[in-house]
Amino acid sequence: MPTASQITMVPVVIDEEKCIADKGCRTCIDVCPLDVLWINENTGKAHMKYDECWYCMPCEADCPTNAVTVNIPYLLS
Amino acid sequence: MALPEDISVIDVDILIIGGGTAGPMAAVAAKEQNPDAEVMLLEKANVKRSGAISMGMDGLNNAVVPGHSTPENYVKEITIANDGIVLQKGVMAYAQRSFEMIQKLDSWGVYFQKDETGEYDMKKVHHLGTYVLPMPEGHNIKKILYRRLRRHRVTVENRYQAVRLLKDKSGAVCGCIALSTRDAKVIVIRAKAVIMCTGAAGRIGLPASGYLFGTYENPANCGDGHSMAYHVGAELTGLECYQINPLLKDYNGPACAYVTGPLGGYTANAKGDRFIECDYWSGQMMMEFYNELQGGNGPVFLKLDHLAEETIQEIEHVLHTNERPSRGRFHDGRGTDYRTKMVEMHISEIGFCAGHSASGVWINEKGETTVPGLYGAGDMASIPHSYMLGAFVYGQICGENATEFARNRELPELDEAFILRERERILAPLKRSDGIPPNQFEYKVRRLVNDYLQPPKITKKMDIGLARLHAMEADIPYLYARDPHELLRANEAQHILDCAKMAAFASLYRQESRWGLYHNYVDHPQTDNDNWFCHVQLFKDEQNRMSCRKMAIEPYVVELDEQEKSAYQQLRVKRAG
Numbered sequence: 001m002p003t004a005s006q007i008t009m010v011p012v013v014i015d016e017e018k019c020i021a022d023k024g025c026r027t028c029i030d031v032c033p034l035d036v037l038w039i040n041e042n043t044g045k046a047h048m049k050y051d052e053c054w055y056c057m058p059c060e061a062d063c064p065t066n067a068v069t070v071n072i073p074y075l076l077s
Numbered sequence: 078m079a080l081p082e083d084i085s086v087i088d089v090d091i092l093i094i095g096g097g098t099a100g101p102m103a104a105v106a107a108k109e110q111n112p113d114a115e116v117m118l119l120e121k122a123n124v125k126r127s128g129a130i131s132m133g134m135d136g137l138n139n140a141v142v143p144g145h146s147t148p149e150n151y152v153k154e155i156t157i158a159n160d161g162i163v164l165q166k167g168v169m170a171y172a173q174r175s176f177e178m179i180q181k182l183d184s185w186g187v188y189f190q191k192d193e194t195g196e197y198d199m200k201k202v203h204h205l206g207t208y209v210l211p212m213p214e215g216h217n218i219k220k221i222l223y224r225r226l227r228r229h230r231v232t233v234e235n236r237y238q239a240v241r242l243l244k245d246k247s248g249a250v251c252g253c254i255a256l257s258t259r260d261a262k263v264i265v266i267r268a269k270a271v272i273m274c275t276g277a278a279g280r281i282g283l284p285a286s287g288y289l290f291g292t293y294e295n296p297a298n299c300g301d302g303h304s305m306a307y308h309v310g311a312e313l314t315g316l317e318c319y320q321i322n323p324l325l326k327d328y329n330g331p332a333c334a335y336v337t338g339p340l341g342g343y344t345a346n347a348k349g350d351r352f353i354e355c356d357y358w359s360g361q362m363m364m365e366f367y368n369e370l371q372g373g374n375g376p377v378f379l380k381l382d383h384l385a386e387e388t389i390q391e392i393e394h395v396l397h398t399n400e401r402p403s404r405g406r407f408h409d410g411r412g413t414d415y416r417t418k419m420v421e422m423h424i425s426e427i428g429f430c431a432g433h434s435a436s437g438v439w440i441n442e443k444g445e446t447t448v449p450g451l452y453g454a455g456d457m458a459s460i461p462h463s464y465m466l467g468a469f470v471y472g473q474i475c476g477e478n479a480t481e482f483a484r485n486r487e488l489p490e491l492d493e494a495f496i497l498r499e500r501e502r503i504l505a506p507l508k509r510s511d512g513i514p515p516n517q518f519e520y521k522v523r524r525l526v527n528d529y530l531q532p533p534k535i536t537k538k539m540d541i542g543l544a545r546l547h548a549m550e551a552d553i554p555y556l557y558a559r560d561p562h563e564l565l566r567a568n569e570a571q572h573i574l575d576c577a578k579m580a581a582f583a584s585l586y587r588q589e590s591r592w593g594l595y596h597n598y599v600d601h602p603q604t605d606n607d608n609w610f611c612h613v614q615l616f617k618d619e620q621n622r623m624s625c626r627k628m629a630i631e632p633y634v635v636e637l638d639e640q641e642k643s644a645y646q647q648l649r650v651k652r653a654g
Binding site: 001030031032033034035049050052053054055056057058061062070071072073075076077 | 122123125126127128235236259286287288289290292295296297327328402403406407410411510512557565
């Protein structure tokens with residue numbers, strides 16, 4: 001079907017230098033209540049795939065390498 | 078007929094749907110009741126961080142602690158706050174086990190604030206009694222619950238959305254159909270008893286910010302349980318008594334008068350003046366809040382700027398590390414400092430939540446719904462104002478009673494034809510290559526809710542809203558999902574549509590106004606105790622139509638005196654002179 005491609009600034013930002021998802025870590029992906037963090041197939045790192053964030057912060061709090069930052073979604077900030 | 082091999086059937090004794098607050102407690106209670114029982118906890122997210130308390134909780138809002146209150150006084154307070162429409166036996170069952178549950182949690186390592194003599198440091202927030210107990214280190218509550226699940230060998234299945242409940246020929250519930258949110262696999266869990274702990278329906282309305290997931294409730298709590306209960310034939314109650322909360326504007330998290338109130342903070346109007354006597358959330362309080370917002374004295378603020386530095390630091394510690402810790406980040410982004418600025422507040426979107434108001438799937442004092450074998454606890458079930466502690470207590474009550482129900486039941490028979498039909502329906506959006514994306518469908522439902530169903534409620538508007546929502550049923554066969562995650566959202570969106578229709582239907586049925594803003598019905602502005610001092614039960618009738626009926630209130634176990642009845646009607650601060 002024809003679709004539009006719209007750009008969205010996502011609230012959860014992952015520092016790919018620090019992220020160890022490519023070594024098998026799934027912590028942020030496991031704890032997200034909305035299941036919006038997935039592996040980026042190209043990099044093997046975690047990323048926010050769906051802009052459906054409750055800015056609740058388990059992903060940031062539980063990350064073993066402090067790679068995750070939760071920003072307040074732009075619409076609310 | 079046999080089920081095809083690609084549908085796996087898992088057999089358990091007790092199935093608990095939802096692993097947030099009530100669910101883990103129900104699972105532990107079931108194992109304590111019968112260590113040999115096979116107990117499964119099914120969770121749409123991950124039990125480590127799911128539900129309303131994924132990041133913890135800053136206190137108990139309804140602790141009935143000897144020396145500070147009695148179960149009788151608590152039952153009175155909740156009866157009055159709900160304009161008399163309560164199953165008092167249900168509130169009493171909570172109140173009598175409230176303290177025992179606090180002690181249990183204490184023994185598990187949950188830290189409750191104590192005073193210099195080692196007693197629980199109770200705070201007064203309610204209009205009449207003293208029920209608030211701070212938990213300054215409450216951020217670890219989910220970890221403590223998780224350890225208990227491990228210790229009792231509860232089987233946990235994460236990332237499964239329960240979509241429909243199953244019934245056997247006798248009409249008793251016998252399990253559910255669930256959808257894996259990661260790979261769109263449909264499974265059947267056959268159970269001798271089911272406890273639903275699916276949380277509030279918090280994604281019915283659209284937050285004022287316009288961000289679909291910027292809801293007050295954890296957006297995973299979208300009304301799955303309300304919809305499943307409706308479709309399996311259970312009664313829901315009080316759906317016209319919406320949950321609407323006073324929150325930080327845009328952030329949509331609680332302003333936490335329960336935390337700040339005992340320390341000297343309060344809700345103020347634009348002039349910095351107090352306008353409500355009591356910050357405890359009730360429909361009557363919300364009515365005053367709404368009037369102030371809409372009147373010339375708005376907006377409304379949380380006022381802390383008069384407090385001492387050490388008090389502000391204490392408030393910041395609790396509010397910025399607990400429950401909704403991104404609050405501090407939100408304030409930083411706008412340059413809001415409690416020391417110098419009042420914090421703007423607003424009201425939330427509507428929802429169903431027994432934790433804060435009184436609406437949900439009907440349960441009695443044993444946690445039983447109106448369908449045999451089906452139990453309910455927490456924000457989804459109908460015991461009013463139950464908050465986190467009520468979810469724990471009713472989780473325990475349900476765990477005990479469901480285990481006894483299961484003990485006496487043979488393995489139920491499955492309705493294979495129903496399962497196959499449902500699998501087809503659940504997976505359909507994934508099989509299409511074109512259609513309506515779930516997020517657009519959901520946005521439209523929720524926008525109609527805001528346009529037509531929010532209070533002040535007006536018959537003509539609600540009629541239009543209900544008709545437009547009915548018309549959207551014709552869109553369901555066009556829902557289109559590109560991947561398993563979008564399929565999850567497509568199924569959630571259908572549950573949200575069910576909840577929206579129920580909100581309209583129940584509101585139109587109760588032709589009076591009650592509970593302040595929650596059911597502020599402009600066409601029927603007075604409270605009419607002669608005709609409407611009753612519960613409104615909503616259910617699916619024999620022709621599969623949505624129906625309502627009146628149900629008498631059971632005789633009170635604690636009588637109120639006349640003066641007490643009106644206590645919550647006098648929440649506006651009286652003008653001096």
